Amino acid sequence: MKTFLVGGAVRDILMGRVPHDRDYLVIDTDKDYLIQQGFIPVGNAFTIFLHPDTKEEYTLAQDLMTDLERRDLTINAMAMDSENKVIDPFNGKLDLEAKVLRHVSAETFRQDPLRIYRVGRFKAAFPEFTIHPETMILNKSLTQEENFQNLPGERIFRELRKALQTDVPYLFFKFLKDLDALEVHFAGVNLFHLDEVKDEKCRYAMLLNDLSLSEIEDMSSRLLVPNDWLKIALALKHFKSVAPETLVDFFYKIDAFRNPHLVEEVVSCTNTSLLKSFNSIKDISKKDILSDLEGKDIASAIRHLRELIVKEMK
Numbered sequence: 001m002k003t004f005l006v007g008g009a010v011r012d013i014l015m016g017r018v019p020h021d022r023d024y025l026v027i028d029t030d031k032d033y034l035i036q037q038g039f040i041p042v043g044n045a046f047t048i049f050l051h052p053d054t055k056e057e058y059t060l061a062q063d064l065m066t067d068l069e070r071r072d073l074t075i076n077a078m079a080m081d082s083e084n085k086v087i088d089p090f091n092g093k094l095d096l097e098a099k100v101l102r103h104v105s106a107e108t109f110r111q112d113p114l115r116i117y118r119v120g121r122f123k124a125a126f127p128e129f130t131i132h133p134e135t136m137i138l139n140k141s142l143t144q145e146e147n148f149q150n151l152p153g154e155r156i157f158r159e160l161r162k163a164l165q166t167d168v169p170y171l172f173f174k175f176l177k178d179l180d181a182l183e184v185h186f187a188g189v190n191l192f193h194l195d196e197v198k199d200e201k202c203r204y205a206m207l208l209n210d211l212s213l214s215e216i217e218d219m220s221s222r223l224l225v226p227n228d229w230l231k232i233a234l235a236l237k238h239f240k241s242v243a244p245e246t247l248v249d250f251f252y253k254i255d256a257f258r259n260p261h262l263v264e265e266v267v268s269c270t271n272t273s274l275l276k277s278f279n280s281i282k283d284i285s286k287k288d289i290l291s292d293l294e295g296k297d298i299a300s301a302i303r304h305l306r307e308l309i310v311k312e313m314k
Contacts, residue, residue, distance in 0.1 A: 001029035004064060004079040010086065011075050014096055024051075024058045025067055025079065031060060065089060072115045073122065074102045095132075102132040109138060113148035117159035120175035124166040131175070143181035156185055157223040164200040164207075185222075188215065202269035205233040213237055232265045239266050247277055248307045257282060281306040 003026050009019035026034070031046040038052035049058045061067045064079060064087065071077040074092040086093065095102050101122055109115045116139045123131060142148055163172035173191050176182040182189070190210040194203050204225070208216045216237060220230040235254040242250040250256075256263050256278065263278045289301040 001033065002027050002081070003058070004081055004087070006059075006067065006079045007071065007076050010078040010080045011092070011096065013080070014078075014086070014093060022056050024056065025064060026058050026060050027062065027064055029060070034058070034060065069105060070108055071104055072108065072118050074104055075122075077104045099126070099129045100132050101126070101129050101135060103135045103138060106138050109142055110145075110147075113142045113145065114151055114155050114159065116142060116148060116179070116181070117156060117163075117172075120172040121159050121163045121166070123175050124163050124168050124170075124172040127168045127171055136178070140179045140181075143179050143184065148181075149184055151185070153185075153222045154224040157225060160204075160223065161200060164194075164203045167195075169194045169203055186219075197269055199268060201229050201232050201265070202236075204229055205236040205269055208233050209236055209240060211237075231259070231262060232269070235262045235266050236269055239270065239272075245311075247274075248281070248303065248310050251278060251281075251306075252303070277310050281309050284309075 003024050005022060006025045007023050009022045012019040026049075031041065031049075034049050035041065039049035039058060040052065042048040042050060042057075047060050049060065050056070051058060059067070068077045068079060068087070068089055074090045074095045076092070077088075077090045078092045079087040081087065090104050101119060103109055103115075103119075119131065119135065119139060123129065160172075163169050166172070170191055173182060173186065173189065173194075176184075176186065177191075186207075188211050189207045191207075193206055197203060197206065208219060211219065213234060216233050217230065219225075220233065225233075231254075238250055238253045251263070254262050254266075260278070260282060263274055266272070267274050284302055284305055286298055286302070289298065289305060293301055
């Protein structure tokens with residue numbers, strides 16, 4: 001049994017970074033031996049196992065070179081053996097030193113054009129790197145193909161989320177724009193001010209802030225975005241047109257009295273002071289109005305009282 005550290009962890013080590021995740025490749029053994037050693041199989045294919053102690057991922061493979069050849073970029077196509085010797089068949093170390101993002105194989109990009117989004121994500125993660133001209137040409141040609149245009153939304157969102165977690169997420173979208181591919185899955189997005197906030201949910205909301213409410217819902221549905229992300233994006237869109245005299249209306253539109261955390265999210269995304277106004281009216285209830293009111297009149301009276309209080313605070 002031979003074990004190799006592979007992929008991003010090797011890259012990070014060579015860059016002097018602490019690897020976020022460590023993935024291993026195992027050859028010259030079989031699933032039965034791994035199970036006997038306490039490794040935990042993931043799924044029914046019996047190719048991926050979790051280490052019994054560290055829970056790190058180990059992939060059972062036939063051949064190391066075949067695995068490395070299937071990887072996206074040369075800087076991610078290196079391995080390290082148990083003696084810390086680096087196996088680098090595609091000169092990833094040289095590209096790392098030259099700060100170049102270069103594809104390993106055109107065929108693997110054709111087979112899975114999601115790799116285009118991975119190139120963009122690595123550009124956002126490593127802004128000092130340049131993308132090799134041949135990689136740009138290949139990626140641009142593939143964006144015209146049906147396989148790219150029909151990528152599943154949930155796979156796109158996984159890459160988008162990682163891009164929004166980088167220091168310079170704008171570069172992810174600039175890369176797509178340079179490929180003339182931004183409109184394929186991100187039509188109408190707003191690329192400005194993304195770097196002004198750090199929270200990934202806020203960045204997503206700001207990205208969609210120029211779209212209509214229905215367009216925000218449609219894009220979020222296509223990408224299978226988590227519901228809390230969608231709610232923040234819609235709340236920020238409502239806030240875009242809020243005025244002092246419509247502040248209470250805004251709270252109602254985003255259903256803030258049942259979801260007060262949305263006000264906090266808008267504040268964190270916009271650095272705007274809303275909490276004082278919201279906190280002054282959020283706890284108003286039936287006990288604060290005339291007791292002889294019934295039905296819809298109760299809700300109307302509560303809303304009216306909230307509007308009066310906010311108006312007096314101006």
